[in-house]
Amino acid sequence: MFKFDFDIDDAEDLTDLGDLGIIEETKTSIEDTSKPILEHFAELAVHHLLDSIPQLISYSPLHVPLSSSRKTTTLVRRDLFDARFQLISEGAGDNVDGGPQPDDDGDKNAQEQKDVDRKALEYLDAPSDLVPGVYEGGLKTWECSLDLVDYLDGLKDEVGFEGKKVLDLGCGTGVPSMFIFREILDSIEPNSAQIPSPTEVHLQDYNASVLQLVTLPNFLLTWYTSIHADPYRYSINDTDAAPTIIPNTAGELPITPELKDAFLSSLKLLNITLRFFSGSWDTLNPLSTAGSSGYNIVLTSETIYRTDSLESLINLMQTACTGKAPPTLEGLVSSLQVTDPPTTPTKKSEYLCLVAAKVLYFGVGGGVSDFLQAVESQKGRVETVLERKAGIGRKIMHVSWS
Template sequence: MAFRFNFFIDEIENNEPDTHDKTDAQLGSPKDKQESKEKSKQTAETLADSSPRLATDKHQDETPSEKTICLKAAKEHKIPEDLNKVLENKVVETVSDLYYVNQSVVEMMCLDGADEEGIVSKSVSSRSDLIPGVYEGGLKIWECTFDLIDYFSEAEIQFTNKKVLDLGCGAGLLGIVALKGKAGKVHFQDYNSTVIEEITLPNVVANCLNEGNRVGNSDDRKTSKPPSKRLKKAECLPDMLTKCRFFSGEWSEVSKLLLSSSKPFSKYDIILTSETIYNPDYYSALHDTMAQLLDKNGRVYLASKVYYFGVGGGIYLFEDFAVERNVFRTSIVKVIDEGLQRCIMEMAFKDSS
């Protein structure tokens, strides 16, 4: 189901997007977990040895901690007073009861001048979804996002009254799930300000307005029928949206911004992150940011592919990096064998309860 917002919903189309089939691959005994991990590591090593190295792989022989990254300045994005403007001319679709703006429409708008960073034109000209230090893929929804959403339900992760950070949020679906799970605060961070302004913020607004203006009956929603009424104009901030803050910039810079604020900063109970460990260049900044912002008894839930072609990162390389740092204890809590093998990792401080 998709529809175009122009102050309110004025068009509905029946083109519910297909999502990848999702099956569970729960781990069993400790022996099973170890065998699965060893098999996955061997697969990743084989892929790494056999795959061609791209330009982004030029530092592959260095350790992740030795690499430097672009320190893109951090910025907080204020929620506009007129929420209807946020969704104006956006085409919004649904998946798993979540609203998100159509990427292709946003890209066309950005090519027409809505993208001050120029990341869309650069992505198109380079024919790449990733340009290190310029564009980090936030306009797309990557499949590990859905793996992690599934895991929330399977593991019965509780968000009620928790302070949550969606790190490297992109579309922000993980944070939106936390919001719908009655989290106390949800903050969203992405490298690119264009992603926050044109993708994340509209997605959060669309979901918050939908929660605040429930339309149709429950049977309609279960059968994916279009809403029977238009969403009303937003005249004030929905309660859910008052729980949100939005940031762009490189991880360590965002961490500095939060920790140096004149207002007291309360650390996060839960940090959610998906498809953020594809590039070993970023491991140090990501690890240190989580270490600085996570509450002493908090949890990180990280979703990743076992190996990322051309860039060289992956779940077990990052796990080894975390072990060397000796700050977090890590656990692979789920393996998804469908397609490219993917994993869910849970992280907590070694001295946490």
């Protein structure tokens, strides 16, 4: 377990993963030193995630500095303290030792969810921002995700996000993808006779509780602040039950069955598909989630801090971008021939793969140098497209493969 040696204000939970020291706690048992069993891939249905949101959530503005003339852009995200309050109010902190054992599937499912919630509460209350292989820091917003928003803001007119397949790896609070989602919503005219191009935004985080507590609520809030939520507000005609959100102001939003239905119906009308995946990178197969065409945009932020996970991350990014799994040694050997057969040129898929990271993560061992070496060892290329040199250096890197 690693501890980042600083305090975090829940109201402004922007976190810097590289500026301060990391304390490795003393391991005193076999369990502490054993390698954790990694969580397997699972898809979480949007309607199930919606049903896990309480009847009222609080939110605050997140101001993102931009290099453009707009200077800042504002996103709305769920408060971290509100997620913690949800866990406590649902009994995640209750002591269950010696309690009755569940005797049917419904009770077992409820107990499993309670166990997940209890672990999430432990993450929030623990003096640690990372427990490798157990909790990967997704409940908090990390600094490089704001850099990624800044860079995407400069690309939006050139690239365009509508009609794309987007994958956010290690998404956490989902800030860069929230920005993309908002831009997609803004680009679609309401009540247009033209059917919008099909757009997919896929979000992956190691911890299912992160997707439940912050990622999906943040996307719901992003939609609610758009013009596409106006029909719902007009139909309710009650400013208490369906208030107008002012992005620069903190507030609360009632979560009603009508709101959930309106959100799902709006996504369908706008031809937008949101999908949420939990589990380790080793168990996520992008060929099954995006098909052989792969993703148009792959994003990841503050995920290269552990050198032992770089290979699985890079393999996943390469497959997600190219629609082809990286070649194995066995495959290369079996494909060798005395004379190579003629090949038909294929059209190269266009994709955008961006990695935002600190130059160095003190105490953990990872950083840009190790990442660069790992990508180049797999015949990839890395180009720095944005760099911040103040304090601990930060970079956004464009990654591509031949």
